[in-house]
Amino acid sequence: MNKTSSLPPSVARLIDAFAQLPGIGPKSASRLAYHLLRAPLEHSMMLADALRDLKARTKLCSRCYNITESDPCEICMDEKRDQSLICVVEEPLDVSAIERVRSFNGVFHVLHGVISPMNGLGPDDLKINELIARIAKQATSDEPVREIILATNPTLEGENTAAFIQRKLAASKVSVSRLARGLPVGGDLEYADEVTLSRALEGRQQLR
Amino acid sequence: MNKTSSLPPSVARLIDAFAQLPGIGPKSASRLAYHLLRAPLEHSMMLADALRDLKARTKLCSRCYNITESDPCEICMDEKRDQSLICVVEEPLDVSAIERVRSFNGVFHVLHGVISPMNGLGPDDLKINELIARIAKQATSDEPVREIILATNPTLEGENTAAFIQRKLAASKVSVSRLARGLPVGGDLEYADEVTLSRALEGRQQLR
Numbered sequence: 158m159n160k161t162s163s164l165p166p167s168v169a170r171l172i173d174a175f176a177q178l179p180g181i182g183p184k185s186a187s188r189l190a191y192h193l194l195r196a197p198l199e200h201s202m203m204l205a206d207a208l209r210d211l212k213a214r215t216k217l218c219s220r221c222y223n224i225t226e227s228d229p230c231e232i233c234m235d236e237k238r239d240q241s242l243i244c245v246v247e248e249p250l251d252v253s254a255i256e257r258v259r260s261f262n263g264v265f266h267v268l269h270g271v272i273s274p275m276n277g278l279g280p281d282d283l284k285i286n287e288l289i290a291r292i293a294k295q296a297t298s299d300e301p302v303r304e305i306i307l308a309t310n311p312t313l314e315g316e317n318t319a320a321f322i323q324r325k326l327a328a329s330k331v332s333v334s335r336l337a338r339g340l341p342v343g344g345d346l347e348y349a350d351e352v353t354l355s356r357a358l359e360g361r362q363q364l365r
Numbered sequence: 366m367n368k369t370s371s372l373p374p375s376v377a378r379l380i381d382a383f384a385q386l387p388g389i390g391p392k393s394a395s396r397l398a399y400h401l402l403r404a405p406l407e408h409s410m411m412l413a414d415a416l417r418d419l420k421a422r423t424k425l426c427s428r429c430y431n432i433t434e435s436d437p438c439e440i441c442m443d444e445k446r447d448q449s450l451i452c453v454v455e456e457p458l459d460v461s462a463i464e465r466v467r468s469f470n471g472v473f474h475v476l477h478g479v480i481s482p483m484n485g486l487g488p489d490d491l492k493i494n495e496l497i498a499r500i501a502k503q504a505t506s507d508e509p510v511r512e513i514i515l516a517t518n519p520t521l522e523g524e525n526t527a528a529f530i531q532r533k534l535a536a537s538k539v540s541v542s543r544l545a546r547g548l549p550v551g552g553d554l555e556y557a558d559e560v561t562l563s564r565a566l567e568g569r570q571q572l573r
Contacts (some may be wrong), residue, residue, distance in 0.1 A: 163464035165434040167422040173417040179400050179406065180393060191458050192387050194418060194432060200385065201416045206415035207379040211398070212406050214375040224402060226373040250399050256371035 166195070220291065222246055222267040222284045224249045232256075239263045240295070241303035245288065245322065247271055247310060255308065263306070271314040272321055279340065280321060288322070292331060304332045311338050376402070385542060391470055428499065430475040430492045432457045440464075440472055447471045448503070453496065453530065455479055455518060463516065469513070472558040474499065496530070499514035500539060506529050512540045 164172070168190055173187035193201045197357075207228060215221070218230035225231070232238065242263030246252055252265050268283040280286075292302045323333050335357035338356035340349055349357070372380070376398055383394035425431070426438035435441070439447065440460075450471030455462055465554045476491040484531050488494075500510045515530060517523035531541050547565035548557055557565070 163440065163461055165423055165432055166434060167415070167418045171419050172463075174408075174412040174415045178412075180395050180396065182417060185388060187458055187461065188388065189386050190419070191432075191456065193416070194423065194457075198383045198420050200382075201419055204382040204386075205413040207375070207382045208416070210375045211409055214400065215373055224373055224376060226375060230422075232371065248399065249402075250395055253371055253395070260378035266484070274477075290538075294432060330497050 170363070183296060217267075220289065221265045222269060223252050223265055240300045240344055242306070243288075243291075243304070244306045244308050244309045246321075247315065247318075249309065263304075268309070268318065271309060271312075271318040273314050283318070285325065286320060289325060292326075302331050304334060307333060312338075317325045404476060415504065425475075429461050429473045430477060430495065431473055445470070448508045450511070450514070451496075451499075451510055452514045452516050453527075454516045457525075459516065471512075476517070476526065479520075479524050479526040491526070493530060493533065497533060500534075500537060510539050514540060515541060515543045519544075 165193040170348045171190045171193070172186045173182055175189050176183050181189070187316050193204075204345055206363070213365060214226050216222050216226075217229060218227045218228055218233055220233045223230050223232065227234075233240075239262050243266050244255060244261060244302050245268060246255070246268045247268050247270060249267055257264075264274060266269050266284065268285065268288075270278050272280055272283065288305075294303075295302050305322075306325065309319045319335055320327050337360055338353065339358045339360055340346065340353065346354070373521070379398045379401070380391070380394045383389050383397050385409055389397070393485055399414075422434050423432050424434075424436060426433045426436055426441055428437045428441045431438050431440065432520075433526050435442075441448075447470050451474050452463060452469060453474045453476060454463070455476050455478060457475055460475065463469050463473075474492065475498050476493065478486050478491050480486060480488055480491065484550050496513075501515075513530075513534065515527040517527045527543055534541055547562065548554065548561065549566050
């Protein structure tokens with residue numbers, strides 16, 4: 158007798174489907190299923206429809222590889238944006254994070270991962286060659302790439318990926334930057350880890 | 366500009382639908398949506414199908430009000446079960462919890478909530494009248510109800526609901542019990558709250 162044997166098959170199936178999602182254990186999955194049983198029918202249907210549309214309507218932008226419904230994506234097509242400034246991020250979610258800040262007016266390039274030999278991911282599994290090709294292609298246009306911001310995560314793999322891309326770009330004239338590392342705003346110096354604190358010291362800014 | 370304005374509409378819609386589920390905030394909702402974008406198509410479809418089937422296939426058992434695909438439900442129809450012993454629980458999830466223990470061989474009655482004036486839930490919003498009617502009806506059968514176990518949660522509202530049902534049953538000859546309250550197995554006396562500890566003392570069991 159397994160955990161869900163006393164449940165109607167349709168409920169058990171939904172619990173199993175929820176439990177396959179990241180961060181949702183069997184208990185949360187049950188709670189979600191029973192919540193939907195009590196909630197109005199429209200809620201389950203709305204979620205079901207959204208799930209069906211998800212893959213049918215989305216694709217990767219052929220320029221920046223962000224997820225989009227139109228190709229090129231809205232950001233790449235936006236004439237007010239600076240096409241000569243490319244922010245390189247790991248995942249589409251990172252694009253949303255930077256867009257939320259509202260202070261970035263360049264465009265993006267989504268790598269779809271980081272170099273991670275542990276997970277069998279090499280440089281060719283990411284959109285790195287596509288970035289190099291994009292820069293080369295744009296070099297002959299009226300708006301050649303001026304700066305690449307390497308905005309991979311400040312993790313070991315993120316740093317390694319940034320370093321790899323930087324080496325790849327060594328021959329080009331494009332300037333390359335990295336997001337500043339330091340104390341998070343609102344954070345407490347006392348609780349900062351040594352590496353963050355050491356980066357905050359190294360990157361200290363002259364006030365006068 | 367809202368949080369999801371830089372997202373394709375189909376992704377934003379899925380994030381919104383996920384974020385309406387209990388315990389899933391906007392961040393988790395985004396993570397789930399992007400997980401499904403990367404995952405095989407079958408996973409989203411499986412979840413979508415399960416959601417569509419959920420309400421179409423399930424109903425409440427006309428005897429115990431548990432969620433079921435067949436009426437009466439499998440537990441009520443199981444001839445090996447003791448129909449004279451009814452365990453009264455708040456929610457269908459509680460049935461699963463007790464079934465998992467495997468030591469209960471009676472049947473259930475699901476109240477679908479607790480008496481909660483704060484949430485506008487009175488006795489008539491629950492399946493309490495149905496419980497009284499069920500006991501009355503069964504009294505004339507070959508297997509009249511012998512015992513009612515009030516297994517509502519050990520919360521204020523659960524206790525009040527149990528007390529209410531107990532009063533309702535005062536006139537009948539059915540014996541009424543309540544799940545034991547005490548220290549959770551594997552718990553630490555030092556960290557037990559006063560109420561639990563006081564219940565554990567009151568309910569202490571003679572060893573010899």
